[in-house]
Amino acid sequence: MPELPEVETIKQSLLPLLRGQQIIASEISLPKLLQNVTAGEFAGLIANRVIQDIVRRGKYLLFRLSGDYTLVVHLRMTGQLRFAAGALPHLPHTHIVLKLASGSELRYTDPRQFGYWFIAADSEITRVARMEHLGVEPLSAEFTALALASLLAGRRGTIKSLLLNQRIIAGIGNIYADEALFLAGIRPDRVAGELALGEIARLHEVVRDVLALGVKMRGTTFSDYLDGLGQEGGFQHQLQVYGRAGEACLTCGGEIVRLVVAGRGTHCCRQCQN
DNA sequence: CGGTGCCTGCTG
DNA sequence: CAGCAGGCACCG
Numbered sequence: 001m002p003e004l005p006e007v008e009t010i011k012q013s014l015l016p017l018l019r020g021q022q023i024i025a026s027e028i029s030l031p032k033l034l035q036n037v038t039a040g041e042f043a044g045l046i047a048n049r050v051i052q053d054i055v056r057r058g059k060y061l062l063f064r065l066s067g068d069y070t071l072v073v074h075l076r077m078t079g080q081l082r083f084a085a086g087a088l089p090h091l092p093h094t095h096i097v098l099k100l101a102s103g104s105e106l107r108y109t110d111p112r113q114f115g116y117w118f119i120a121a122d123s124e125i126t127r128v129a130r131m132e133h134l135g136v137e138p139l140s141a142e143f144t145a146l147a148l149a150s151l152l153a154g155r156r157g158t159i160k161s162l163l164l165n166q167r168i169i170a171g172i173g174n175i176y177a178d179e180a181l182f183l184a185g186i187r188p189d190r191v192a193g194e195l196a197l198g199e200i201a202r203l204h205e206v207v208r209d210v211l212a213l214g215v216k217m218r219g220t221t222f223s224d225y226l227d228g229l230g231q232e233g234g235f236q237h238q239l240q241v242y243g244r245a246g247e248a249c250l251t252c253g254g255e256i257v258r259l260v261v262a263g264r265g266t267h268c269c270r271q272c273q274n
Numbered sequence: 275c276g277g278t279g280c281c282t283g284c285t286g
Numbered sequence: 287c288a289g290c291a292g293g294c295a296c297c298g
Contacts, residue, residue: 003292059293076293078282093282112281114293130295157275166294173292222292223284242292263276265290 002075003059004138004171005214005235006225010081011056013228014106017083018051022101023065030095033108035116036128045069045119046098058134058170062125070125072118073108079115082107083228134170138207139215143169145204152192152200159195160188161262163207172207175220175242178267180207182241187273188261213238241267 002010023046028039037045049065056062061081063071073081082091086103096108096117108115120128135151136143151168152159162168163177172180181188183206186199195203219225219233222243226232240250245258245267254271 006292074293076280077291110281111283112291114280114282161275164293175292220292225292263278264293 002079002219002225003173003176003214004056004211005176005217006219006227006233007059007061007075007171008056008215009219009233010075010228011054011061013231014081014083015054017104017228018054018063018100018106020050020052021104022048022050023098024048024101025099027097027099028095030110030113033095033110033113033115033117035118037119042117042119046071057131057137058166059173060129060131060134064122068122069119070122072120072125072129072131074116074129075110076112076114076116078112078224079108079110080224080226081228082109082226082230133167135166135168136170138169138171138211143204143208145201148204148207149197149200152195155192157192158189158261159186159192159203160264160266162192164262164264169207171211174264174266175222175239176207176210176214178242179240180210182268182273183210185273187270188266188268189259241269243267 026043026046031039034042049067049069051063052066053064061073084105084107086105091109093109093111094107095110098106118129126132155162160177163172184203214235217234220235221232222236241256244256247256249256249269249272252271254269256267256269259266
């Protein structure tokens, strides 16, 4: 479910509560979420480690643990991480609970069970979690208009499929892809390699703007995203096209249409996007 | 590249 | 009841 702004918001909401906390035990009720270890191995590897930092890379969360270990969590569509006092009843679909020395817990819920967890030594984790291929961080200084131009050059796929491709740019998902393409005035089904330099420059700018604003608004609660404290985001109030099929374009008054591009539901304005 | 599968739950 | 869902790996 969550894209870069939501994962970043979860990180920001959890970090002050978890930094310095020791994990004393884990409860795993859905072991298949653990991608590279058994539940027993996981319990042994995570017990007694202290959470030193939380880092986001693309849509991945990395928990830096004492003893040079890292826990990686990917929420996919419906995963949620929630900080909770130990006594509170579990939400439905709670599959993993990390018990902290303070008596609090970090709980993972995931109705669709698509999310995944990895744990490995720092030196191994990028390979183990299959993160080596991740593309550029769109909010980093490295992501320039020129860099985007070279990433798109010669590509025959649609611009939407390239924005969603985590090997090219890490962190954009369906909502922010549709929003960025609207703001850039570019139709989602345009061939990426055929965009003019001016269009690429505009796209580069709005990708950064829309993701930064998404972070500032603490994410998009469209159906079920909540941050690490269970709080809703605010970016759903800024959406121009996503989820607005059949409604009026806020710029031209034309109808927002829904089509399928790159196998995904895609929202755009035929008038404003060329 | 497009299509499919992984799961459950919600909507029309 | 079918279709759809904010993701991604895998297949051909």
